[in-house]
Amino acid sequence: MSTAPLLETHGLTRRFGGLIAVNDVDFDVKPGEIHAILGPNGAGKSTLINLLSGEIPPSSGQILYRGKPIQGKKARQIARMGIGRSHQKTNIFPRLNCLQNCQLAARIHMGGVFGSWRSRQQARAVSERALQALETCQLVQRAYTPASDMSYGEQRQLQIAMVLATAPSLMLLDEPMAGMGREETAQVTELLKGLADQYPLVLIEHDMDSVFRLAHRITVMVDGCVLETGPTDQIRRSEKVRDVYLGRHHEEAQA
Amino acid sequence: MLHRYPKRVSIIMLVLTALVALFPLWGPALFGARSDFVLEQLTLMLILALFAMSLDLLVGVVGLVSLGHALFFGLGAYTLALASPDFSPASLWWMLPLVMLVSAVVALVVGFLVIRTKGIFFIMTTLAFGQMLYYLVSTSPYTGGTDGVFIMFRPSVAVGDTLLLDMDNPLTFFYFCLGTLIVGYVFLRWLTRSYYGQVLDGIHDNEHRMEALGYATASYKLIAFVIAGVMAAIAGMLAAMQYGFANPAQLGWHTSGEVLMMVILGGMGTIFGPILGAFAFEILLHTYEHLTTHWPILMGITIILAVLILPKGIAGLIIAPPGRDALMKSPLLRWFNRRGQAGSAAVKSSKPAAKSSKPAAQSKEG
Amino acid sequence: MDLAFFGVQLLNGLQYGLLLFLIASGLTLIFGIMGIINLAHGAMYMIGAYLVWDLTMRLGNFWLAIVIAIPIAIVLGLIIERLFLDTLYKRDHLYQVLLTFGLILVLNEAQRIIWGGDVHSVPVPAPFDGSIQLTDNLQYSVYRLFVMGVCLALAGVIYWVIRHTRLGIIIRAGAVNRDMVEGLGINVRTLFTLIFSVGVALTAFAGMIAAPLTSIAPGMGDSILITCFVVVVIGGIGSIKGAFWGAILIGMAETFGSVLIPSLASMVIYLIMAAVLLVKPRGLFA
Numbered sequence A: 001m002s003t004a005p006l007l008e009t010h011g012l013t014r015r016f017g018g019l020i021a022v023n024d025v026d027f028d029v030k031p032g033e034i035h036a037i038l039g040p041n042g043a044g045k046s047t048l049i050n051l052l053s054g055e056i057p058p059s060s061g062q063i064l065y066r067g068k069p070i071q072g073k074k075a076r077q078i079a080r081m082g083i084g085r086s087h088q089k090t091n092i093f094p095r096l097n098c099l100q101n102c103q104l105a106a107r108i109h110m111g112g113v114f115g116s117w118r119s120r121q122q123a124r125a126v127s128e129r130a131l132q133a134l135e136t137c138q139l140v141q142r143a144y145t146p147a148s149d150m151s152y153g154e155q156r157q158l159q160i161a162m163v164l165a166t167a168p169s170l171m172l173l174d175e176p177m178a179g180m181g182r183e184e185t186a187q188v189t190e191l192l193k194g195l196a197d198q199y200p201l202v203l204i205e206h207d208m209d210s211v212f213r214l215a216h217r218i219t220v221m222v223d224g225c226v227l228e229t230g231p232t233d234q235i236r237r238s239e240k241v242r243d244v245y246l247g248r249h250h251e252e253a254q255a
Numbered sequence B: 001m002l003h004r005y006p007k008r009v010s011i012i013m014l015v016l017t018a019l020v021a022l023f024p025l026w027g028p029a030l031f032g033a034r035s036d037f038v039l040e041q042l043t044l045m046l047i048l049a050l051f052a053m054s055l056d057l058l059v060g061v062v063g064l065v066s067l068g069h070a071l072f073f074g075l076g077a078y079t080l081a082l083a084s085p086d087f088s089p090a091s092l093w094w095m096l097p098l099v100m101l102v103s104a105v106v107a108l109v110v111g112f113l114v115i116r117t118k119g120i121f122f123i124m125t126t127l128a129f130g131q132m133l134y135y136l137v138s139t140s141p142y143t144g145g146t147d148g149v150f151i152m153f154r155p156s157v158a159v160g161d162t163l164l165l166d167m168d169n170p171l172t173f174f175y176f177c178l179g180t181l182i183v184g185y186v187f188l189r190w191l192t193r194s195y196y197g198q199v200l201d202g203i204h205d206n207e208h209r210m211e212a213l214g215y216a217t218a219s220y221k222l223i224a225f226v227i228a229g230v231m232a233a234i235a236g237m238l239a240a241m242q243y244g245f246a247n248p249a250q251l252g253w254h255t256s257g258e259v260l261m262m263v264i265l266g267g268m269g270t271i272f273g274p275i276l277g278a279f280a281f282e283i284l285l286h287t288y289e290h291l292t293t294h295w296p297i298l299m300g301i302t303i304i305l306a307v308l309i310l311p312k313g314i315a316g317l318i319i320a321p322p323g324r325d326a327l328m329k330s331p332l333l334r335w336f337n338r339r340g341q342a343g344s345a346a347v348k349s350s351k352p353a354a355k356s357s358k359p360a361a362q363s364k365e366g
Numbered sequence C: 001m002d003l004a005f006f007g008v009q010l011l012n013g014l015q016y017g018l019l020l021f022l023i024a025s026g027l028t029l030i031f032g033i034m035g036i037i038n039l040a041h042g043a044m045y046m047i048g049a050y051l052v053w054d055l056t057m058r059l060g061n062f063w064l065a066i067v068i069a070i071p072i073a074i075v076l077g078l079i080i081e082r083l084f085l086d087t088l089y090k091r092d093h094l095y096q097v098l099l100t101f102g103l104i105l106v107l108n109e110a111q112r113i114i115w116g117g118d119v120h121s122v123p124v125p126a127p128f129d130g131s132i133q134l135t136d137n138l139q140y141s142v143y144r145l146f147v148m149g150v151c152l153a154l155a156g157v158i159y160w161v162i163r164h165t166r167l168g169i170i171i172r173a174g175a176v177n178r179d180m181v182e183g184l185g186i187n188v189r190t191l192f193t194l195i196f197s198v199g200v201a202l203t204a205f206a207g208m209i210a211a212p213l214t215s216i217a218p219g220m221g222d223s224i225l226i227t228c229f230v231v232v233v234i235g236g237i238g239s240i241k242g243a244f245w246g247a248i249l250i251g252m253a254e255t256f257g258s259v260l261i262p263s264l265a266s267m268v269i270y271l272i273m274a275a276v277l278l279v280k281p282r283g284l285f286a
Helices: A045-052 A075-080 A098-110 A113-117 A120-136 A152-165 A182-195 A208-214 A232-237 A239-254 B007-021 B023-062 B070-083 B092-114 B119-139 B170-193 B195-213 B217-243 B253-266 B272-291 B295-309 B313-319 B324-328 B331-342 B351-355 C003-034 C041-059 C062-083 C093-115 C142-164 C166-176 C178-183 C188-210 C220-235 C240-260 C262-279
Strands: A007-016 A019-029 A034-038 A060-065 A083-086 A170-174 A201-204 A217-222 A225-231 B157-159 B162-165 C131-135 C138-141
Touching: A007 A045, A019 A034, A019 A045, A019 A225, A034 A045, A034 A208, A045 A083, A045 A170, A045 A201, A075 A083, A075 A098, A075 B195, A083 A152, A098 A120, A098 A152, A098 B195, A120 A152, A120 A182, A152 A170, A152 A182, A182 A201, A182 A208, A217 A232, A217 A239, A225 A232, A225 A239, B007 B023, B007 B170, B007 B272, B007 B313, B023 B170, B023 B195, B023 B217, B023 B253, B023 B272, B070 B092, B070 B119, B070 B217, B070 B253, B092 B119, B092 B217, B092 C262, B119 B253, B119 C093, B119 C220, B119 C262, B170 B195, B170 B217, B170 B272, B195 B217, B253 B272, B253 B295, B253 B313, B253 C093, B272 B295, B272 B313, B295 C093, C003 C041, C003 C131, C003 C138, C003 C142, C003 C166, C003 C188, C003 C220, C003 C240, C041 C062, C041 C093, C041 C188, C041 C220, C062 C188, C093 C220, C131 C142, C138 C142, C142 C166, C142 C188, C142 C240, C220 C240, C220 C262, C240 C262
Parallel strands: A034 A201, A034 A217, A083 A170, A170 A201
Antiparallel strands: A007 A019, A007 A060, A217 A225, B157 B162, C131 C138
């Protein structure tokens, strides 16, 4: 895979007061790949995603999207450029139904405030994209259910559907399977696997099985720094990673 | 579902509209000599309903609690008063666009500043900007100070020399206000169900997520602020026509508080609710004024009780009439249970007992 | 404008600003810790002033009146908090606004019923009823200096409490993130009652010591409330430091505004607020 990366960072750093949450991180995503970020709690994974999606500005360093710098742009500008993200906490519109949630997401490309009053043709395109997203996430039968009435797992899936509905060129998913049962996790894992060729994906996830099944490459972060980055197999075998991160997990599992 | 209501809502609203529209038929029989006075009050209620409805767009739909909405109401009144010629009626053909233009520009400037703030900050800043205009008109020599400005002639609606509507005729003006209210209602219902309205719902539910999706939420909110401001200004213009003057009290913060109360009393976010709220509020006000010179104390107690018992307002009762369960869970009942031990219900005396027979909506807010 | 006149205005502005701080600090404390917006705050200022006027008339002694009025104000705060507010903590600001708006109507009208609609004044009490020569041509009311001293002393106490006590840590944490307060393992109920009473007592006390300086009139609480909102918006909500500097700024602006540009005086503070909102929408010290 020697194609040019879709998204890359150079020396990306973010400080909160005295704390360095993300420290000099070089990171990239190539077309067609799933790049997972692993690391213990507080390693800076979510902060990294927040930097990539523009929700917080970096203290220093560069973010390049299709070769052009995007650091300092607002979250909504970055979203419109095609970087869609989901949040760790369930983040939907509870009073709207499932389809409306996706329609809101699909409609961002209609342009400006007055885009709300565009033509019928565009409206149909939006509805189709929203429906397609629901179909991909197997939520069609819930289209008219208010989001607040859906199960937790379904709400998590709806979040992925909403990102899809924005027709992204790159997705940033922050723990999409957090709090899900085994069966649902497996289901979402399959879903993401199917999406990978169409939508390159940056994935934060705690579920090891899913990560190793899904990811083409893995970056392991500890204390805001990149510990190691490489193809999934390399990370699986890495002594360093095992000591610092996987080891800790195994101990916990055995304790 | 959001912004779709059971059929009985339309039926109730249509019946009420018909009742109001047919007032000239039944009014004189019921009120006799006072019928003219009642018609005037009814006209005022229609105007206040338009005002309350415009605020609902902000408070109920977008979730922006403005405590300065009277600014636009008063602005409409003063624009009419100051732009009217002294010795002849103005023409509504240019007065209405002028009022809309002035209020839109002011709403754009004020909105640009206040939209940057959130939550409690928004409440305080809208209140402060409302007071700013209040002090401006009550101290400036051009606006007649605390006395306000009198309007000698109501604007006319004429084509060439033929008078289309004689606004000085109370009945004509009454129907004109009713018509304006209906147009405003249809417009807001359409707006809330449009795509734009859906974006507003999204902002109300989760503004942060809307930003992350790629929406410039501030612009959407600003436009809602301008629409609400223009509608309130139209209501203010009508009110000034009705009263025959523009007065600082029309844009004071007590007016803002009262219109907010109409929205809540009626049921926020429903558009039709605030219409009912405006009528209910005014009827209560008249009743209390009739009872005692110290009516504000009764009004204050009513407001407190409404907040405690009826957080979803009258509309909440119509949309989802509560069953026994909801009654048992009513906030007031819980309030009493908690007070039971303390035994400090003295302040309320007999009031709550009379009210608690009214069913209460759940306290969960939308 | 000669220098002496300027000096007097400077002192007046400072004195007014310090008084505003007492009221605004109560407002911002109540919001910062409890998340409650209390519109009835201004009404408590008015009640403080009327209480002192009433008691001074009855007892013939201003100082005794204050000593009696303070506990009355605190009890009133306690009653309001226990009776109404604790149903509102979890609810939207909207309902807090409306309920406290209802309270204003009730309190304002209660004032009319009890004390009538007339305007009153309280004589400046001995031993501060004179004025002193500050410089050759600058005379100043001793009572105003006394008020300044009291306000500064109270500001000092508040500063000390916030910097050096456990309560202060909680208050500072609450201003940043209110959820944290509950995580600190304190009895939130008691804390809220305490904060509300202190906040109400501060504003009522401001009304009491301001009584000899202003005319005591119905509705005097409303305008001071809105001025205090401006102070809090400028300073940053929940920030005591912001309330202090915001109050001084507004006190000066209003005093000098009414002298220098009388036609725009009532607008000055709002223009300042607009400017601050443009530059720092969350306030200068947030």
